[in-house]
Amino acid sequence: MAQRVAIVTGGGRGIGAATARILAARGDRVAVTDLDLAPAEETAAAIRAAGGEAIAIACDVSRRADVEGAVGRAVETYGQLDVLVACAGLTRDNLLHKMTDEDWDIVVATHLKGSFLMAQAAQGHMVGRRYGKIVLTSSTSALGNRGQANYAAVKAGIQGLTRTLAIELGPFGINVNAVAPGFIETRMTRATAERIGVDYEAMKEHAAKEIPLRRVGQPEDVGHVIAFLCSDEASFVSGQIIYVAGGPRG
Ligand code: NAP
Numbered sequence: 607m608a609q610r611v612a613i614v615t616g617g618g619r620g621i622g623a624a625t626a627r628i629l630a631a632r633g634d635r636v637a638v639t640d641l642d643l644a645p646a647e648e649t650a651a652a653i654r655a656a657g658g659e660a661i662a663i664a665c666d667v668s669r670r671a672d673v674e675g676a677v678g679r680a681v682e683t684y685g686q687l688d689v690l691v692a693c694a695g696l697t698r699d700n701l702l703h704k705m706t707d708e709d710w711d712i713v714v715a716t717h718l719k720g721s722f723l724m725a726q727a728a729q730g731h732m733v734g735r736r737y738g739k740i741v742l743t744s745s746t747s748a749l750g751n752r753g754q755a756n757y758a759a760v761k762a763g764i765q766g767l768t769r770t771l772a773i774e775l776g777p778f779g780i781n782v783n784a785v786a787p788g789f790i791e792t793r794m795t796r797a798t799a800e801r802i803g804v805d806y807e808a809m810k811e812h813a814a815k816e817i818p819l820r821r822v823g824q825p826e827d828v829g830h831v832i833a834f835l836c837s838d839e840a841s842f843v844s845g846q847i848i849y850v851a852g853g854p855r856g
Contacts, residue, residue, distance in 0.1 A: 609659075612689035612836070613637040613680045615667050615724055618645025620792030621743070621832075622693030624825035626650075628833045630658035634689060637680035639665040641694070659684075667694045667720030668712075677727040689739045689836050690728040692721045697794060699753045699801070710756045717743075717760040718767070725771055729780065738780035739836040742768050746788045746851050761786070765847050772845030781844040783835045788851025789813040790823040818853030 612629045616622035618640030630636045630653040638653070638660055640646035646662035653660035661683055665676035681687050696716055698709035721742045732738030747754050748761035764784055772782040789795060791810065799806040810822050828850045834840055835848065849855070 610634045610688035611637070611680060611684040611686050612691065613639060613677060613687060613724075613728065614691045614693060615639050615665065615720065616692075616694035617649050618642065618647075618662075620693070620794060621787065621790060621825045621828045622691070623649045624829035625691050625693060625832045626660070627653060627656070628826065628829040629689065629691070629836065630660055631656065632833060632837075635659040635684050637661050637663055637676070637683070639663045639667075639676050639694075641666055667692070667724055668715035670723055673720075673723040673727050677724075677731065681731055686735065687728055687731040688735075688737060689741075690724055691741045691832055691836065692724050693743050694720055695743065695794065697754070697757050697798065699757065699798065701753055702755050705755060713756040714760055717757075718763045721764055721767060725767070725782075729771075729775055729778075732780050733775070733778040736779035738775065738778070740771065740775070740780060740782040741832045741835050742782070742784040744768070744784045744786040744847055746786055746849065746855055748786060749855060768847060769845045776844055781835070781841065783840075783843060783845065784847045785828055785831055785835070786847050786849045786851065787828045788817065788823060788849070788853070788855075790825060790828060792825055795822075817851070821852060823850065823852060 612634040614626040617626040617638035638646045638650045643664040650660035650662040665672045744764045745761040747758045768784040799809045
């Protein structure tokens with residue numbers, strides 16, 4: 607098969623950046639997108655420095671025009687689109703009685719609407735070619751997590767979206783799956799520690815004690831599973847939620 611083309615959202619940092627690097631190392635040409643251009647460009651430059659092919663695109667996944675522009679730019683640059691990995695995300699944690707409309711709306715817009723918009727734009731370039739791999743990002747928080755009513759709701763929603771897209775797009779040769787990471791060492795978990803005033807090292811240590819494999823995850827732990835789900839070795843896997851959490855529930 608000719609070299610594939612992948613688009614990765616939230617590709618400037620954390621899990622998205624690791625996934626973009628892994629896909630590129632496996633031979634995909636990668637459009638790295640993020641809210642700001644600078645982190646996306648950093649990942650793309652690292653890929654190019656390692657001998658891969660990548661471009662960087664600024665894209666707010668909650669905005670239809672940005673999403674359609676980014677997907678259009680990837681296709682213009684590389685001629686096709688084979689893989690979508692949706693990693694863009696943020697948290698606005700708060701107990702229910704303190705959660706604002708803004709906390710709710712930005713989390714829903716980024717994760718749930720963002721995944722919907724990206725999948726919708728990407729499938730337009732996949733259906734006709736009868737080939738595509740889509741991986742969305744859920745979380746162990748989908749099972750419920752204190753202080754994350756907004757985030758848990760969207761991460762559970764992404765599981766329903768994944769299963770539904772797998773049913774709708776399967777007849778067109780498109781696999782749709784999701785990863786559900788547990789505690790992964792990224793800016794997101796570091797920011798949570800800062801926000802609640804807990805030392806990050808102590809937070810990781812505490813989390814590791816609760817995880818059956820007795821460690822927190824690294825972005826690459828998730829990136830390798832995403833790359834597998836995007837591979838043709840996983841071509842009969844669709845509509846699945848794969849927990850990457852060091853245990854059954856993280
Ligand atoms: P991260 O390091 O903070 O990376 C997320 C990236 O998404 C950031 O570069 C962020 O930009 C970007 N982003 C935020 N809003 C966006 C928008 N509207 N459009 C485009 N990009 C946007 O976080 P991560 O830990 O790698 O998280 C990646 C995914 O995994 C997220 O969906 C997250 O919910 C999920 N996840 C993470 C964990 C974990 O423990 N880390 C666990 C379960 C699930 P800014 O930095 O500029 O905001």
